[in-house]
Amino acid sequence: MTNSSRVLKYGMVGGGDVSSVGELHRNALRLNGDAELVAGVFSHDLEKSRRTGAELGVDASRIYASADEMAEREAAREDGIDFVDISTPNAYHYAASKAFLELGIHVACEKPLCLTPEEGVDLEEVAARTGALFCLMHTFTGHAMSREARALYEDGVIGELRTVVVEYPQDWLVDALEKETEETKTWRSIPALSGRGAAIGDIGSHMENWVHYVTGLGIHSVLANLEALGSGTMLDNNFQVITKFENGASGFFWGSQVAVGYDNAFKVMLLGEKGSLEFWQENNNYLVLRLRDQPMQVLSRGSAYSRPESLKYLRTPKGHPEGLTEAFANIYSAFADAIRDRRDGTVKPEQEYGYPTLAMGVAGVRFFNACVDSQEAGNAWVEL
Incomplete structure (x- = not known):
């Protein structure tokens, strides 16, 4: 049984389409058993987002119209999310990541990080200022x-x-x-x-x-x-x-x-x-x-x-193949360790945890x- 003190709360931006990687991300997090989906903006279409959220068991009051709204309202809650998972097309990574980083909410984001080096440097500066952690979901690592x-x-x-x-x-x-x-x-x-x-x-x-x-x-x-x-x-x-x-x-x-x-x-x-x-x-x-x-x-x-x-x-066990979901889950496991350490007052360089970092994303x-x-x-x- 998972220790309830270790369970993190997360929200999603994107990931509502059947063909998207969103379900892979959710399955990986389920595999770890230490993160619960509680909020989301699953689509630009609010009605579609609400339908997806309901199917995933997310409370209707925590399904939002935009990443900005979700970041502001979740940051204001005592039981707000510990991190957000961004599974949108490339062009939306920067704005969504920045909205959460600005409010000190940790971010896990699909690759590539953003579209331009200037956007990447800006995200680095925001994360350094607010102390938020950032994990880039490069599966093969x-x-x-x-x-x-x-x-x-x-x-x-x-x-x-x-x-x-x-x-x-x-x-x-x-x-x-x-x-x-x-x-x-x-x-x-x-x-x-x-x-x-x-x-x-x-x-x-x-x-x-x-x-x-x-x-x-x-x-x-x-x-x-x-x-x-x-x-x-x-x-x-x-x-x-x-x-x-x-x-x-x-x-x-x-x-x-x-x-x-x-x-x-x-x-x-x-x-x-x-x-x-x-x-x-x-x-x-x-x-x-x-x-x-x-x-x-x-x-x-x-x-x-x-x-x-x-x-x-x-x-x-040795000789029993693992696959894509496990690879995602391993990255999330390392990221969850970093979040829990930060929550408990332990600060270590992100590269020590073994997940792809924001600096790698900029590169x-x-x-x-x-x-x-x-x-x-x-x-x-x-x-x-």
């Missing part, structure tokens, strides 16, 4: 073997990073490739809603974030080629990016949402001076470690040799905007 990779890298097992190769092919936009019209296109094809880049902001932000999360290294400069394959109205749906990292390491990112036959094949190779690590999201219970003059090792989640940083998030926004700048400059090098 929640897998136990991503935590294992981070611990191995921090311990110097593969040495200093020399180069990184990241690929992320999907095919979910193939059918829409030639069919999308001005009348039928989704928000992902509208710059005002998705940002200046589509695939580069959607999946490119995952690629940059995983490397940043595991190695702690930010990207110094990029040379990008963004393509809109097909003859529809899509923004970029295929890209190649050469990167230079802060420590001088190089990188190559390839991502596509029109790669026929690929489901969600996110894969990373970190190559260091002493060895390399390989993580494949579709086979996320394992991590490949290659050390100089040694045979290749396949590390299995939950093994006796696993690091405490990954064992902490074990939910099923991601700088990354995909720099990639668009590079494309618009004729595929030239651009510093972040």
Whole structure:
């Protein structure tokens, strides 16, 4: 049974559509059993929001017309929410996040953080002023073997990073490739809603974030080629990016949402001076470690040799696969720990908890905007 003193109260902005990630977020929080949904703005359409809220068991008096109204009224309540979960299209992340941060309410937000670096810096300044915590929901960092990779890298097992190769092919936009019209296109094809880049902001932000999360290294400069394959109205749906990292390491990112036959094949190779690590999201219970003059090792989640940083998030026995919901739940678990510590008067740097931070979100926004700048400059090098 969950200790009632550990149960947090949360609200949602967005997440009301059946196709949205909102239900994934709610399921992840249910899996942890330490957060209760008590408030929300589930849609821009108030009647739809009320219907969704009623289906989710939220009291009618705590279903609001806007994020601003929800932030103000929840902040004024003695039993107000501990944090808000923002699961809207990209364009609404900034305003909603700022509304809650301004009132000292902690925020968990879908990626990417916002649309422009200036918005990101503003959110950083607000959070620093009010002391509110911020968690960015970059799913793949929640897998136990991503935590294992981070611990191995921090311990110097593969040495200093020399180069990184990241690929992320999907095919979910193939059918829409030639069919999308001005009348039928989704928000992902509208710059005002998705940002200046589509695939580069959607999946490119995952690629940059995983490397940043595991190695702690930010990207110094990029040379990008963004393509809109097909003859529809899509923004970029295929890209190649050469990167230079802060420590001088190089990188190559390839991502596509029109790669026929690929489901969600996110894969990373970190190559260091002493060895390399390989993580494949579709086979996320394992991590490949290659050390100089040694045979290749396949590390299995939950093994006796696993690091405490990954064992902490074990939910099923060794050999029993975990998935997307568990990865989300692991991120929320770390965020809930931070909120409870803050509530109890313990203040530690957010990066110690192991969830993607606001600073990482700003780095991601700088990354995909720099990639668009590079494309618009004729595929030239651009510093972040």
